[in-house]
Structure formats: structure tokens, C-alpha cells
Amino acid sequence: MAELVFFSGTMDCGKSTLALQLNHNHRARGRRGLVFTKFDRAGAAVLSSRLGLSQEAIEVDDGLDFWEIVVEQATGGRVIDYLICDEAQFYTPTQVEQLARLVDEMSIDVFTFGITADFRAQLFPGSRRLIELADRTQVPQVEALCWCGKRATHNARVVDGNMVVEGEQVVVGDTAHDSPAVVEYEVLCRRHYMRRMTSHAARAQSLSAEVLPFDLDLCPLPGPRPDRHTAQ
Numbered sequence: 001m002a003e004l005v006f007f008s009g010t011m012d013c014g015k016s017t018l019a020l021q022l023n024h025n026h027r028a029r030g031r032r033g034l035v036f037t038k039f040d041r042a043g044a045a046v047l048s049s050r051l052g053l054s055q056e057a058i059e060v061d062d063g064l065d066f067w068e069i070v071v072e073q074a075t076g077g078r079v080i081d082y083l084i085c086d087e088a089q090f091y092t093p094t095q096v097e098q099l100a101r102l103v104d105e106m107s108i109d110v111f112t113f114g115i116t117a118d119f120r121a122q123l124f125p126g127s128r129r130l131i132e133l134a135d136r137t138q139v140p141q142v143e144a145l146c147w148c149g150k151r152a153t154h155n156a157r158v159v160d161g162n163m164v165v166e167g168e169q170v171v172v173g174d175t176a177h178d179s180p181a182v183v184e185y186e187v188l189c190r191r192h193y194m195r196r197m198t199s200h201a202a203r204a205q206s207l208s209a210e211v212l213p214f215d216l217d218l219c220p221l222p223g224p225r226p227d228r229h230t231a232q
């Protein structure tokens with residue numbers, strides 16, 4: 001029985017790796033599939049994983065019709081058994097409905113992968129429709145972790161080092177690494193997401209806790225020197 005499956009979680013939890021693995025395993029058994037993605041960080045028409053693997057893919061734009069593509073393939077004698085659809089949060093609700101129709105009317109397995117919610121903790125339209133229509137939603141086995149060690153459940157957007165909760169829903173980017181970008185993302189547990197406590201903010205807070213109370217003679221404050229007995 002064909003299925004519409006939504007593998008969904010935070011950024012960096014292994015979704016694209018799983019997409020590549022599923023494609024590999026199905027192809028290895030002689031099944032014929034098509035691979036789709038949208039706005040992959042590595043560029044157009046490629047599905048890439050942070051583990052270093054990547055594969056050519058069909059780039060999805062808002063006008064792409066999954067039903068038509070598969071019907072065209074079938075008309076040309078190429079029977080399709082399954083679809084791999086990465087970055088599915090960016091697909092339109094209509095495209096998700098086309099995917100569901102392919103499962104029901106053409107018995108094609110459709111494996112979709114995407115983040116559930118955006119940096120404001122609100123569902124992407126594509127993810128919402130997938131949650132509504134999928135036969136099952138599945139959380140990948142490898143957990144992304146918050147800096148505190150708890151399972152990460154939320155995606156924070158960090159702009160110039162500060163967590164933001166307003167802005168465009170779609171800004172392609174990566175999780176923080178050695179060379180910081182203007183816009184980057186950090187996965188957090190809900191508690192630290194709600195407190196806007198990114199790893200950077202936590203480090204800054206623990207540093208200031210270490211420094212205070214400090215010796216004013218060794219580390220003078222700018223401006224007039226406060227009275228040591230009355231300063232708070």
C-alpha cells in the first residue's frame with residue numbers, strides 16, 4: 001500500500017541524509033524514483049546533506065505540478081515507484097495535495113522531508129498541509145541538541161548575533177558554524193527558545209556572572225567611579 005510520509009523535525013536533525021539513504025535503498029532494489037528539492041543551501045537542483053553527500057534533484061518552483069510530471073513520465077514509458085521530496089516545508093499546499101493524489105490514484109510512495117515550523121515557531125504552509133494529509137509523520141531518529149544538551153525542538157534565527165522573531169518566513173541559511181554568517185540558525189529546546197537564550201547569549205551571561213563582582217581598582221568602569229559602598 002503506497003504511503004505519503006512526512007519526516008519532519010528541526011534543522012540539522014538528519015532529514016536530508018535520510019532522504020539520500022531512502023533513495024539509495026529503494027534504487028538498489030530496482031525501484032524507480034524521482035528526487036525533488038527546493039532552495040537547498042548547496043544551490044539549485046541539488047539535494048545535499050551536512051554529512052557531505054549530495055545528489056542531483058529536480059528543483060521545485062511554485063508552478064511545478066507533481067501530478068503532471070509523473071503522468072508525463074508514465075506516458076513516456078517510465079513508470080515511477082516513489083518520490084523523494086526534500087525541503088517540503090517550502091512546497092505550496094496545492095503541491096502537497098498533488099503528492100497525496102499520486103499516492104492514492106497512482107500508488108506511488110511519496111517520502112517528504114522538511115522542518116515543521118519556522119523561526120517564529122509557526123508552521124510553514126507546506127508542512128501544515130503535510131501534517132493534515134500524510135499517512136504518517138515521523139521524527140528522524142537522530143536528535144539535534146540544544147546547547148544545554150536537551151533535545152532541540154525549535155529553530156531560532158540569529159541575525160548579527162541576536163535571535164530575532166520577526167522577518168521574512170523564508171531565508172535560506174545554515175546552522176551556526178566556524179565562519180558566522182549575517183543570518184544563521186540555531187536549534188534550541190523550547191525553554192531556551194522561549195527565553196531567547198541562544199548559545200551566544202548563554203555564554204555572554206555566564207561570562208558576566210564570572211566577572212561580577214569585579215575589583216574596581218583592577219577593572220575600572222568608564223565614567224565617574226561609583227562609591228564602592230553604595231553602588232548596586
Ligand SMILES: Nc1ncnc2c1ncn2[C@@H]1O[C@H](COP(=O)(O)OP(=O)(O)O)[C@@H](O)[C@H]1O
Binds near residue numbers: 051
Ligand atoms: N562532521 C560530521 N560528522 C558526523 N556527523 C555529522 C557531521 N556533520 C553533520 N553530521 C550529522 O548530520 C546531521 C545533519 O544532517 P542533514 O541531513 O544535513 O540535516 P537536515 O537535513 O535535517 O538539516 C547532524 O545532526 C549530524 O548528526
Ligand SMILES: Cc1cn([C@H]2C[C@H](O)[C@@H](COP(=O)(O)O)O2)c(=O)[nH]c1=O
Binds near residue numbers: 156
Ligand atoms: C527556521 C527557518 C529555516 N529556513 C530555511 C533555512 C534552511 O535553508 C532551510 C532548512 O534546511 P535544513 O536542511 O532543514 O537545515 O530552511 C527558513 O527559510 N525560515 C525559517 O524560519
